[in-house]
Amino acid sequence: xxxxxxxxxxxxxxxxxxxxxxxxxxxxxxxxxxxxxxxxxxxxxxxxxxxxxxxxxxxxxxxxxxxxxxxxxxxxxxxxxxxxxxxxxxxxxxxxxxxxxxxxxxxxxxxxxxxxxxxxxxxxxxxxxxxxxxxxxxxxxxxxxxxxxxxxxxxxxxxxxxxxxxxxxxxxxxxxxxxxxxxxxxxxxxxxxxxxxxxxxxxxxxxxxxxxxxxxxxxxxxxxxxxxxxxxxxxxxxxxxxxxxxxxxxxxxxxxxxxxxxxxxxxxxxxxxxxxxxx
Amino acid sequence: xxxxxxxxxxxxxxxxxxxxxxxxxxxxxxxxxxxxxxxxxxxxxxxxxxxxxxxxxxxxxxxxxxxxxxxxxxxxxxxxxxxxxxxxxxxxxxxxxxxxxxxxxxxxxxxxxxxxxxxxxxxxxxxxxxxxxxxxxxxxxxxxxxxxxxxxxxxxxxxxxxxxxxxxxxxxxxxxxxxxxxxxxxxxxxxxxxxxxxxxxxxxxxxxxxxxxxxxxxxxxxxxxxxxxxxxxxxxxxxxxxxxxxxxxxxxxxxxxxxxxxxxxxxxxxxxxxxxxxxxxxxxxxxxxxxxxxxxxxxxxxxxxxxxxxx
Numbered sequence: 001x002x003x004x005x006x007x008x009x010x011x012x013x014x015x016x017x018x019x020x021x022x023x024x025x026x027x028x029x030x031x032x033x034x035x036x037x038x039x040x041x042x043x044x045x046x047x048x049x050x051x052x053x054x055x056x057x058x059x060x061x062x063x064x065x066x067x068x069x070x071x072x073x074x075x076x077x078x079x080x081x082x083x084x085x086x087x088x089x090x091x092x093x094x095x096x097x098x099x100x101x102x103x104x105x106x107x108x109x110x111x112x113x114x115x116x117x118x119x120x121x122x123x124x125x126x127x128x129x130x131x132x133x134x135x136x137x138x139x140x141x142x143x144x145x146x147x148x149x150x151x152x153x154x155x156x157x158x159x160x161x162x163x164x165x166x167x168x169x170x171x172x173x174x175x176x177x178x179x180x181x182x183x184x185x186x187x188x189x190x191x192x193x194x195x196x197x198x199x200x201x202x203x204x205x206x207x208x209x210x211x212x213x214x215x216x217x218x219x220x221x222x223x224x225x226x227x228x229x230x231x232x233x234x235x236x237x238x239x240x241x242x243x244x245x246x247x248x249x250x251x252x253x254x255x256x257x258x259x260x261x262x263x264x265x266x267x268x269x270x271x272x273x274x275x276x277x278x279x
Numbered sequence: 280x281x282x283x284x285x286x287x288x289x290x291x292x293x294x295x296x297x298x299x300x301x302x303x304x305x306x307x308x309x310x311x312x313x314x315x316x317x318x319x320x321x322x323x324x325x326x327x328x329x330x331x332x333x334x335x336x337x338x339x340x341x342x343x344x345x346x347x348x349x350x351x352x353x354x355x356x357x358x359x360x361x362x363x364x365x366x367x368x369x370x371x372x373x374x375x376x377x378x379x380x381x382x383x384x385x386x387x388x389x390x391x392x393x394x395x396x397x398x399x400x401x402x403x404x405x406x407x408x409x410x411x412x413x414x415x416x417x418x419x420x421x422x423x424x425x426x427x428x429x430x431x432x433x434x435x436x437x438x439x440x441x442x443x444x445x446x447x448x449x450x451x452x453x454x455x456x457x458x459x460x461x462x463x464x465x466x467x468x469x470x471x472x473x474x475x476x477x478x479x480x481x482x483x484x485x486x487x488x489x490x491x492x493x494x495x496x497x498x499x500x501x502x503x504x505x506x507x508x509x510x511x512x513x514x515x516x517x518x519x520x521x522x523x524x525x526x527x528x529x530x531x532x533x534x535x536x537x538x539x540x541x542x543x544x545x546x547x548x549x550x551x552x553x554x555x556x557x558x559x560x561x562x563x564x565x566x567x568x569x570x571x572x573x574x575x576x577x578x579x580x581x582x583x584x585x586x587x588x589x590x
Contacts (some may be wrong), residue, residue, distance in 0.1 A: 001545060016391055025405055092312070108312070111319070117520040119545060119572070121565045122562065126325070149322040189534075235419065250420065262381055
């Protein structure tokens with residue numbers, strides 16, 4: 001690949017890469033830096049990436065005073081429950097998608113594609129009414145059901161990719177040995193699918209943890225806010241915003257996503273690509 | 280049915296058996312799929328259909344009575360609603376610029392990451408972080424950067440007289456400022472997708488072109504670009520739709536302001552539904568937006584198809 005590249009072009013490549021790294025990394029560094037700065041330093045006009053004095057108490061303030069703990073707890077419950085539900089519901093379906101052909105599969109694939117591009121704004125209004133009539137607006141179970149439904153198409157897509165990768169001969173061998181269908185599934189297929197299940201589960205968790213729009217519409221009282229909504233309300237008030245604690249809260253909210261993401265990044269990327277590159 | 284009874288008939292035996300088997304299989308497949316199907320039917324297919332229905336009513340959050348059927352009235356009102364069309368125009372400017380910038384910057388970056396350079400590992404990890412971050416955090420982060428006493432003005436002040444622009448708060452800069460954030464968030468996925476496509480090109484093709492004396496630029500236009508065009512086409516159309524439908528990022532940064540300069544269509548529809556509480560009218564907006572996006576996509580796919588046919 002590196003034939004005929006002049007030193008000048010090489011320098012140009014590195015310069016471009018540097019511009020890109022700065023463009024991507026600087027906002028992140030600034031957020032972390034701001035989370036350690038005193039309000040006085042944040043309001044002042046002279047600016048440096050390193051705080052003059054470290055103010056870890058922004059984290060303490062964010063943790064203690066702004067109701068962020070309660071909303072983080074809500075976010076955790078919602079994300080874990082919808083993760084479990086998504087896997088429980090889409091694992092059998094994904095297996096069926098990978099193994100059987102027919103109109104169900106075609107319709108399923110079609111729906112997955114449509115759901116990826118469909119504007120939720122058209123769905124949110126009647127969805128709000130349905131949940132209101134069922135008494136599920138402003139409740140965690142309501143939000144869990146919504147997240148499960150809207151994460152499932154992509155989870156199904158990822159899982160069926162992993163399932164299709166398991167050689168069908170393994171199942172046939174198990175059947176020849178006299179294993180029942182259920183036994184084959186639980187003893188042969190699901191263990192082989194574990195890496196795929198883990199990747200999909202984390203995708204479901206991060207989607208729910210990060211989600212903003214549904215939570216904004218459906219959660220109406222502060223004690224039911226998820227973390228993204230609580231952070232938004234933080235800046236919603238006019239005038240005095242404590243920037244340091246706000247930045248600290250934002251950093252805290254990002255940590256679970258980044259942790260999960262760095263563990264699973266290879267699997268997630270290959271799962272995502274299965275959809276877009278082949279599609 | 281027993282096999283003996285059919286033993287004398289040669290050919291039908293096999294197909295018959297197969298159909299019995301496949302019926303059992305179909306039942307099994309259905310049993311596996313139904314649990315996933317139920318929530319999808321209740322929470323996304325049903326609302327989708329009734330959303331279309333609501334567009335023909337005067338449903339409102341202010342009253343609790345059953346909404347009345349008003350026919351095409353909402354759509355007629357929409358035609359004359361200049362604020363809606365202005366938000367549509369802003370949405371197009373936003374979606375087209377973000378999509379194009381994502382594609383161009385993402386392609387340049389994918390090419391850089393595909394060349395043998397140092398710091399690629401770091402760049403790849405960085406490329407994924409915006410995707411993992413909660414959108415609300417991304418929005419807060421950029422609010423800090425665009426603030427009057429934020430780092431952007433500080434850096435610009437180094438090059439000239441003191442800059443005190445309130446980037447998200449001024450009419451002329453708000454839309455470009457949010458577009459930059461849109462690119463920042465969306466570029467990584469485009470980059471990773473294009474990188475994967477680039478890596479699928481057989482190295483022999485590129486080496487052969489190099490042997491024939493093709494320089495880097497010609498190799499790109501004659502070998503790499505044609506090979507990744509299908510992927511570019513699909514990621515571009517998906518990006519356009521995602522961008523046109525985006526909500527949270529801009530809502531947190533500007534709430535559509537200042538003076539409606541960043542009022543994306545989804546934002547406008549949301550405010551109409553849940554602040555002005557006109558559910559029927561907002562549903563009609565949703566329907567019109569979906570129709571326009573689908574039409575644009577159809578035109579695009581059709582032109583891609585025509586081009587393929589022409590070759």
